[in-house]
Every structure is written in structure tokens, then in C-alpha cells.
Amino acid sequence: MEIRKNTLVWVVIGVLFLAVLFLTYKVSSLSGKAVDGSSGKLDMTGWSENEIMNYEMHGTVPARLQGNGAASSPSSGSGMVGGC
Numbered sequence: 001m002e003i004r005k006n007t008l009v010w011v012v013i014g015v016l017f018l019a020v021l022f023l024t025y026k027v028s029s030l031s032g033k034a035v036d037g038s039s040g041k042l043d044m045t046g047w048s049e050n051e052i053m054n055y056e057m058h059g060t061v062p063a064r065l066q067g068n069g070a071a072s073s074p075s076s077g078s079g080m081v082g083g084c
Helices: 002-028 049-058 063-068
Strands: none
Touching: none
16 A cells, blocks of 8 residues: 555656646747847837836736737737736
């Protein structure tokens, strides 16, 4: 009985380890045209002061950038960071 418990624990640890490796690979392979590769921040050149304020305060990306892969498509949510 003790051997089954130990085996189950190691199988769960192995599955979690593989999941962490997979998700780490997926995150590292993400790249967006509007995201600066060195700092990971959005390129805000050409944004108005109001657009910058809306992004900083609410997490919303301007609608003109949403079709360029800078944010999620309108059908998948509101584009806000918090989702509210």
C-alpha cells in the first residue's frame, strides 16, 4: 500500500513538472509586434495622452491596435487586464 502512495506522488510530481516545462516554453515563445522584446512593454509611440492614461489606469489597449495582435480580439473579452 505504501509503494502505491509513493508511486502516485511521484507521478503527480512528474506531471506537474512537465506542465511547468510546457507552459514555460509557451510563455517564452510569445511575441507581439507591439511589445518591445527587451523590456516586454508595449510600444506607446504615437499614442495620445488619453490612450496612455486609459492603458495605465484600466489596462485597455486602443481599439485601433486590437486587430494587430496587440490585444485579444473583441469577441474574447473587453481587452481589460482585470476583466471587469
